[in-house]
Amino acid sequence: MSIEAAPERHALGHRMKRKEDPRFVQGKGRYVDDISLPGMLYAAIVRSPYSHATIKNIDISKALAVPGVKAVITGKDLEAAGLGWLPTFHGLDKQMVLAIGKVLFQYQEVAAVFAETRDAASDGAEAVEVDYDPLPAVADPFTAKKDEVLLRPDREKKTNHIYHWEVGDRDATARALDGSPVRVKQRIWFQRCHPAPLETCGCVAHFDTMGRLQFYVTSQAPHVYRTALSLVTGIPEDKIHVISPDIGGGFGNKVPVYPGYVCAVVGALKLGRPVKWIESRTENLTSTGFARDYHMDVELGSDKEGRLTAMRVATTADHGAFDAAADPTKYPAGLFGIVTGSYQVPVAHAEVDAYFTNKAPGGIAYRCSFRVTEASYAIERAMDILADEVGVDPVELRRRNFVRKEQFPYKSALGFTYDSGDYHATLEKALEQIGYTDLLKEQAEKRARGELMGIGISTFTEVVGAGPSKHFDILGIKMFDSAEVRIHPTGAGIVRTGTKSQGQGHETTWAQIAAEELGLDPQNIMVEEGDTDTAPYGLGTYASRSTPVAGAAIAVAARRIREKAAKVAAHLLEVGEADVEWKDYKFQVKGVPSKAVTMKEVAFAAYTNPGPNEPGLEATSYYDPPNMTFPNGAYIAVVDIDRETGEVKVRRFVAVDDCGTVINPLVVEGQIHGGLTEGFAIAFMQEIQFDREGNNLNTNFTDYLIPTSLETPHWETGNTVTPSPHHPIGAKGVGESPNVGSPAAFVNAVVDALSPLGVRHIEMPVTRDKVWRAIRDAEAARAGGGAKRP
Amino acid sequence: MNVSVKVNGTSYERDVEPRTLLAYFLREQCGLTGTHVGCDTSSCGCCVVVLDGSTAVKSCTMFAVQADGHEITTVEGLAKNGSLHPIQQAFWDQHGLQCGFCTPGMMLTSYVLLQHNPAPGEADIREALSGNLCRCTGYQNIVKAVQQASAAMREPAAAKQ
Numbered sequence: 001m002s003i004e005a006a007p008e009r010h011a012l013g014h015r016m017k018r019k020e021d022p023r024f025v026q027g028k029g030r031y032v033d034d035i036s037l038p039g040m041l042y043a044a045i046v047r048s049p050y051s052h053a054t055i056k057n058i059d060i061s062k063a064l065a066v067p068g069v070k071a072v073i074t075g076k077d078l079e080a081a082g083l084g085w086l087p088t089f090h091g092l093d094k095q096m097v098l099a100i101g102k103v104l105f106q107y108q109e110v111a112a113v114f115a116e117t118r119d120a121a122s123d124g125a126e127a128v129e130v131d132y133d134p135l136p137a138v139a140d141p142f143t144a145k146k147d148e149v150l151l152r153p154d155r156e157k158k159t160n161h162i163y164h165w166e167v168g169d170r171d172a173t174a175r176a177l178d179g180s181p182v183r184v185k186q187r188i189w190f191q192r193c194h195p196a197p198l199e200t201c202g203c204v205a206h207f208d209t210m211g212r213l214q215f216y217v218t219s220q221a222p223h224v225y226r227t228a229l230s231l232v233t234g235i236p237e238d239k240i241h242v243i244s245p246d247i248g249g250g251f252g253n254k255v256p257v258y259p260g261y262v263c264a265v266v267g268a269l270k271l272g273r274p275v276k277w278i279e280s281r282t283e284n285l286t287s288t289g290f291a292r293d294y295h296m297d298v299e300l301g302s303d304k305e306g307r308l309t310a311m312r313v314a315t316t317a318d319h320g321a322f323d324a325a326a327d328p329t330k331y332p333a334g335l336f337g338i339v340t341g342s343y344q345v346p347v348a349h350a351e352v353d354a355y356f357t358n359k360a361p362g363g364i365a366y367r368c369s370f371r372v373t374e375a376s377y378a379i380e381r382a383m384d385i386l387a388d389e390v391g392v393d394p395v396e397l398r399r400r401n402f403v404r405k406e407q408f409p410y411k412s413a414l415g416f417t418y419d420s421g422d423y424h425a426t427l428e429k430a431l432e433q434i435g436y437t438d439l440l441k442e443q444a445e446k447r448a449r450g451e452l453m454g455i456g457i458s459t460f461t462e463v464v465g466a467g468p469s470k471h472f473d474i475l476g477i478k479m480f481d482s483a484e485v486r487i488h489p490t491g492a493g494i495v496r497t498g499t500k501s502q503g504q505g506h507e508t509t510w511a512q513i514a515a516e517e518l519g520l521d522p523q524n525i526m527v528e529e530g531d532t533d534t535a536p537y538g539l540g541t542y543a544s545r546s547t548p549v550a551g552a553a554i555a556v557a558a559r560r561i562r563e564k565a566a567k568v569a570a571h572l573l574e575v576g577e578a579d580v581e582w583k584d585y586k587f588q589v590k591g592v593p594s595k596a597v598t599m600k601e602v603a604f605a606a607y608t609n610p611g612p613n614e615p616g617l618e619a620t621s622y623y624d625p626p627n628m629t630f631p632n633g634a635y636i637a638v639v640d641i642d643r644e645t646g647e648v649k650v651r652r653f654v655a656v657d658d659c660g661t662v663i664n665p666l667v668v669e670g671q672i673h674g675g676l677t678e679g680f681a682i683a684f685m686q687e688i689q690f691d692r693e694g695n696n697l698n699t700n701f702t703d704y705l706i707p708t709s710l711e712t713p714h715w716e717t718g719n720t721v722t723p724s725p726h727h728p729i730g731a732k733g734v735g736e737s738p739n740v741g742s743p744a745a746f747v748n749a750v751v752d753a754l755s756p757l758g759v760r761h762i763e764m765p766v767t768r769d770k771v772w773r774a775i776r777d778a779e780a781a782r783a784g785g786g787a788k789r790p
Numbered sequence: 791m792n793v794s795v796k797v798n799g800t801s802y803e804r805d806v807e808p809r810t811l812l813a814y815f816l817r818e819q820c821g822l823t824g825t826h827v828g829c830d831t832s833s834c835g836c837c838v839v840v841l842d843g844s845t846a847v848k849s850c851t852m853f854a855v856q857a858d859g860h861e862i863t864t865v866e867g868l869a870k871n872g873s874l875h876p877i878q879q880a881f882w883d884q885h886g887l888q889c890g891f892c893t894p895g896m897m898l899t900s901y902v903l904l905q906h907n908p909a910p911g912e913a914d915i916r917e918a919l920s921g922n923l924c925r926c927t928g929y930q931n932i933v934k935a936v937q938q939a940s941a942a943m944r945e946p947a948a949a950k951q
Contacts, residue, residue, distance in 0.1 A: 017882060017883065017885070018882070018885065020890075021881070021882040021887060021890075022874075022882065023890075024887055024890030024893050025865075025874065025878040025879075025881050025882055025887065025890075025893060025897065026824070026865065026866070026868070026869055026874070026878065027822070027823070027824020027825070027864065027865030027866045027868075027894050028824065029824075029890045029891075030823075031823075031826070031891065033817075033823075033826075033827070034817075034823035036818070118814070118818075119807060119809065119810075196925065197889070197891075197925055198826075198828040198834060198836060198889070198891045198892055198923065198924070198925050199826070199828065199889070199891045200828070246889075246890065247889065248826070248828070248889045248890070248891030249888075249889040249891060249925045249926060251925070280830050281828065281829040281830045281831070281834075282830055502889055503888035503889030503890070503926045504888070505888065666885050667885070669885070670885045670888055670926075670927060670931060671888075673927055673928035673930050673931065674888060674925070674926045674927055674928050676928060677925075677927075677928035677929070678925070700829065700830055700831045700833070701829045701831055701833035701834060701923070702831050702833060706833075706834075706923045706925065708919075708920040708921075708922075708923065708929075709915070709916040709917075709919040709920050709922075709924075709929040709932070709933070710916055710917065710920045712928055712929050712930075714930065715928060715930055
């Protein structure tokens, strides 16, 4: 355990065991598929076998004859009802609910079947006959760019190009690069992957006796769903109740609104009975939000010592059939502008061009804040390439270029104001923890013997906590978040927020924040999220925004309660309010520590003896963050590669994170372990591949791999703390750091191991096959006399 | 088809379709929703239950009719008399879970492991759990939880300290 518990205080910084766990270990969690309502029907979806095809006819007669089948709906039915299309979250596009006229990706939703049982619904779906006329498929964005096959004739602009986005100074960057003594350029692809939470997506839709929609759903953002459902269906928002019960992991996959949800609502309305829709694993991997798929041309310029002079990145993005990326409205490429990373880059330019292809829509973040992982991977990979070019240790190159701690708040070339950090200290801690000097010696010895050992560094900076309302909105709704705190007469309480835990442990950490601010027992502060009837409006949990935004709202609401409580305390202590101070978790008469009352006593009085004050003790805060937060870290991976088989073994991995104030070290470590494991999966195992016809080749867990206990490395963690100066408790968010920072560490380690062979880059996922080919090609090139750099 | 299955000591007699998987029988016919389904290919292990006291099975690989006359233990059957089983306690103590979706299967696989090997080393634990996927924890704290449970079950008195 490397994160030290804070000195004994009320709640913050303690390794408190999670309050939610007793129900989970007893099998009493309540996930969406655990909900059964009387008379409930099941929905199954008919999906396209083609990636691009005209629909000539849909015959539902045989399906309707299947025992138990109650109804079948198609895109035409929905279009007639005005429900044919669904707006995507950042407003640049819309998505078909069920295919209308043609299908645009394999496994696209074509019809929905409602039946008495799960099996009858599947049988009905099998019996729907769809007559397709295949069209040429566009399976990559470079083909799409040619506009030879137009995918979206429904759109005003007759092109597959969706948008161009750019930030920075194009001309100055070009001049700086041209004048740089050292330049490197690399095409880096961050492959298409999928978050694949263990619980797939699903819902239960039910119109109650009052005609109100009760909608249970696997959502990371229940309030946004309520608003979106109201806008799509025309049902007044007060007649919609969204409940996100326990969620079996999300990682970004449960942010978008999916066609199956709309179908379930339509089925429930049409048939007057509750409808459950739970997707299969194959449906999850093939049709719901994928992540990444950025082809990045990265250029760095530096002086002869490796001090950066400029950075330029041009990205081609594959968004699939609809632009369903869940990014803030003004940020179609998310927060990709963090691509200058932890370094002083005098001038930079980044641009992204996105294209439609015949693949599933998405472009959501897989455990990352809006394209921050792509950006972080690009700069960290490029820094190693520059180090190789300059001929300096990658560690030393980073030291020379880091933003120094006295430069914070630091305005980056691409417009962010980094809040705080001590990058040098974090890196030094990681180097010490892993024993870098000894590793370098060992590596030199092994290299002399022809053995392949690599050390990979990644010193990333994230931008999370979206976000300040002047810049950030989704569907026009500002990206604040909220908390309501109520303290009951006995000093117990309840915290409700607009966020929604999917495993992050909010029931514990939110109670700790409130308890710390109020001097109460976190065991008696209940946390409730995910119910739009009770929770204040919020934008939900993704992009590491819960602690930066809702966590701040809890602290602010609790402080408002403390202000009110101070008045009641003054009444109890029989002094003026000005004579009361909050000290050592109690209200004391200034200078007379013996005259004090606890919050618990004040809470009781607030309901029984409030004096001249308004009774009750509760407060709400809608927190509009003044800036983003910038968690950062230094990660080091050590790998050994089998020269004969290409097998990579991650021998050690040290992750030193700086997420500002740590609320609960146990939870933070758990988040880091999990995020590193997902980063490991992405680096070595995960890719959603397509053939030229647009057929998805990774449609279940036998082809899309999740690391098991056997492959997963042992993680070593550590931390530094530079609190965020603008957050009420100094916290920055942590859930995504390990996934953002680790892929580059793994790949840098592999490339470092292969560098004696002249290898400078290798694409993820770094499979045994790719490594073996890289070794073989490099050796062949050497044998042929020329040094080849793949 | 009629089946009679004893689950956590209670007999359930139900008329099921032959194709009904044991996982859905437990969830939908017995109302025991602690057994989860996370994939279609028997890869994830969220649905692991214990067959006849000592065999861990993925209940999506077994038809309900195959369980006829057998005894099944699900996660709901682990706690006794209101006290958590040492494995449940250990998963809680060691932060061996986050979203909780894989947890029932992880615990039941561990339960069977500890019957056959009461003092497993880390490699034994990782090998035994390799058919159970977790997306949240990275397995490290799960391994620690199984080690704690192992110690507690061998020396119940020591575990109470």
